[in-house]
Amino acid sequence: MSPTIDTNDAQLLVSAVMLSAMNVFDVRKIMTLINVYGRASDEHIRQRALVGWVFAMPDKTHRIFHQLWDKVSELCKNETLRRDLLELQMQVFYCLNAERDNDELQRDIIPNLMKNNNLQITRFGIKEKEEDPMQDILDPGAADRAMEEVEDSFKRMADMQRAGADIYFGGFSQMKRFPFFNTLSNWFCPFYVEHPALRGVNEQLEGYKFMEVLLRKGPFCDSDKYSFALALLSVVNRLPPNVREILNSGEAMGPTDTGFDMSSAAYIRRIYLQDLYRFFRVYPYRNDFRNPFECESPTWRALFFTNDAFDRALFLLESRELKRFLLKRKHYGATAEMCAHYQEPTLAEDLFMRATLAIHDGRYADAQTLYAQILHRDPDNLRALRGRALADFYCGDFASAVKGYSMLLEKHPDNRHDALNLAISQINCGDVEQGVNGLFRLNLDYPDDKNIRRAIAWGQMLLCKSVQAEPIYDDLLSSAEAENADYLNAGYCKWFVGKVAAAADLFKTYVQKESVSLADAFAQDLSLLTRNSISNIDIKLMTDIVDRDKQ
Numbered sequence: 265m266s267p268t269i270d271t272n273d274a275q276l277l278v279s280a281v282m283l284s285a286m287n288v289f290d291v292r293k294i295m296t297l298i299n300v301y302g303r304a305s306d307e308h309i310r311q312r313a314l315v316g317w318v319f320a321m322p323d324k325t326h327r328i329f330h331q332l333w334d335k336v337s338e339l340c341k342n343e344t345l346r347r348d349l350l351e352l353q354m355q356v357f358y359c360l361n362a363e364r365d366n367d368e369l370q371r372d373i374i375p376n377l378m379k380n381n382n383l384q385i386t387r388f389g390i391k392e393k394e395e396d397p398m399q400d401i402l403d404p405g406a407a408d409r410a411m412e413e414v415e416d417s418f419k420r421m422a423d424m425q426r427a428g429a430d431i432y433f434g435g436f437s438q439m440k441r442f443p444f445f446n447t448l449s450n451w452f453c454p455f456y457v458e459h460p461a462l463r464g465v466n467e468q469l470e471g472y473k474f475m476e477v478l479l480r481k482g483p484f485c486d487s488d489k490y491s492f493a494l495a496l497l498s499v500v501n502r503l504p505p506n507v508r509e510i511l512n513s514g515e516a517m518g519p520t521d522t523g524f525d526m527s528s529a530a531y532i533r534r535i536y537l538q539d540l541y542r543f544f545r546v547y548p549y550r551n552d553f554r555n556p557f558e559c560e561s562p563t564w565r566a567l568f569f570t571n572d573a574f575d576r577a578l579f580l581l582e583s584r585e586l587k588r589f590l591l592k593r594k595h596y597g598a599t600a601e602m603c604a605h606y607q608e609p610t611l612a613e614d615l616f617m618r619a620t621l622a623i624h625d626g627r628y629a630d631a632q633t634l635y636a637q638i639l640h641r642d643p644d645n646l647r648a649l650r651g652r653a654l655a656d657f658y659c660g661d662f663a664s665a666v667k668g669y670s671m672l673l674e675k676h677p678d679n680r681h682d683a684l685n686l687a688i689s690q691i692n693c694g695d696v697e698q699g700v701n702g703l704f705r706l707n708l709d710y711p712d713d714k715n716i717r718r719a720i721a722w723g724q725m726l727l728c729k730s731v732q733a734e735p736i737y738d739d740l741l742s743s744a745e746a747e748n749a750d751y752l753n754a755g756y757c758k759w760f761v762g763k764v765a766a767a768a769d770l771f772k773t774y775v776q777k778e779s780v781s782l783a784d785a786f787a788q789d790l791s792l793l794t795r796n797s798i799s800n801i802d803i804k805l806m807t808d809i810v811d812r813d814k815q
Contacts, residue, residue, distance in 0.1 A: 272454045274309050279452035282316030286554045289322045291329045311533040319556040336573045350582040355534050359541040362433035439491035440546045451543045455489040465497045485538035570605040631655035665689040696726045730760035748777045760796040771810045
C-alpha cells in the first residue's frame, strides 16, 4: 500500500499471496488481503485483494481462527461490501459461461464476420480481396447487406459483452502457447508496454499507436492483451500497407467503446477474473492449484456465497437476487445449493424456485407439494396454478391436471399450451372423445403444430381409428422434426392396421435410436395395445422378431 511501490508490482504480489493462501490455508495471508482491500487507494490493487481473500477463504477451519471469523463478520455488516460480493459472485458465473458464450459466437456470429470480411490470407501474407466488378450489376444490394450483417454481428457481440459475457475467451484461450506464458507470474502481470517480453513488439511497432491504444482502450483482460501483442509480432511484417496505416492511426482495435467505465471497480474486478479463469482453464500445470472456479458437487468452490463465514441472516436480500440470477441462466445445481443454504419457506418466491427446480429434476411429487403450499395462501395465483397443473400432468394425476388446466383456460382461453395439455389430460383420464375434439379445434387454429398432430394421432389410436392416425404419423416421420417416440407410435399404428412388417421395421428403428427394451415400451402402453386387439401372443411374437434382428 506504500506509494513508493509500483502498482504493477503490488498487484502481482497480491495475486501471489492469493495463490499461496488458496493452496495452503494461512490466516495471516488472508488477513493481509482483507487489510489491503480495506485500506488500498489504488482500485486495481483493492479489487485483486477482494477477489483474493474471498477465494482464499477456507470452507470450515476459519471457525478456529476467531480473528478471521470476527473480521469477516464485521465486514459483512457493510451493505456496500455485500453488494460487491454479490457482483463478484455473478461475475464468477459469467466466467463459467465462457464456453457456452463461445459456442454461441462460433455458431451465430463469427460465420457472418468471416463471410463478409475483405481480407484474404495467403502464403505470401495478408492482402485485400479484389472487388468483383460484376457483383454490383448482378446483385446491387449485396455490399449493403454484407455491411449490415457485419454491423449486426458486432452489435450482438457488444450486447453480449455488456451483459457480462466473456466473448474473447474462445479465441484468446488458443493464444497462450507463447513462451511468455511458461513463466507463472506472467499470467497475473498487469499489461504494460515496458514489459521485457514485449521488447521485440515495441521495436517492430515503433512509431505506431497500437500499443498505446491496446493499453488504454483495449476491452481485453491483461493476459489477452499480451497474447494479442505477441501474436501481432509474428505477422506484422506480412500486413498490407493499409493495415499498417490503421495501426499507426490507432484504429486497429476497432470500436473500443464498450459502454463500460474502465476505471470502475466492477470492470476492474471483471477483467481480473477473466485473467484468473484463463489461468485455471489453460495453464498446463493448473492442477497443482486449488481451482476457485470449480462448480460441481460436493465442493462448489465457485459458489462462495454458501461459505459459512457469510452470515445467512445478513445476506438474505442478496441471496434472493443471486438465486434469481442463477435460475435465469439455468445454473440449476448452483440454484439448488443456494436454496438449501438460504431457506425462506415462508417466502412465496422461495417456494416457486424450489418447485421450478423440482420440475427440472423430475421430482414432480415434490413440485406438487410446493405449488399446493403457494395456492393455499394465494388460490388465484396463475403461475402456481400452471405449475401445479404441469406437476399433476407429469405425475400422471390427470384428473387433477384436467381441473387445473380448465381453471387456467377460463382465465386465458387462448393459451395454446394449456389447451393442448388439457386435451391430453382428458384423453389419459378416459374422456378420449372430448380430448380429441379439443385437439381438432386446436389444429384448426395451429395447423403446423406438430405436437397437436401427435396428440391427435395418439387419441385416434385410443379410439381404435388407426386408419385416420396413419397419414399423420407418415407426415411426422417424413419431416425434419421427427422425434424418437414417433417411430414407436407409428409402429403401433402400422401394427393396428395390419402392416406387421412395416411395424417391425419402425420398432427396430426406435430401439436403435433409444437403446431401450421394446418389451418395456409395450408394457407401458399395454392399455393401448389391448384396446386395439393386440394379444399377449402378438406382443411376444413382435418382441421376438425385433430382438432376433437386433442380435
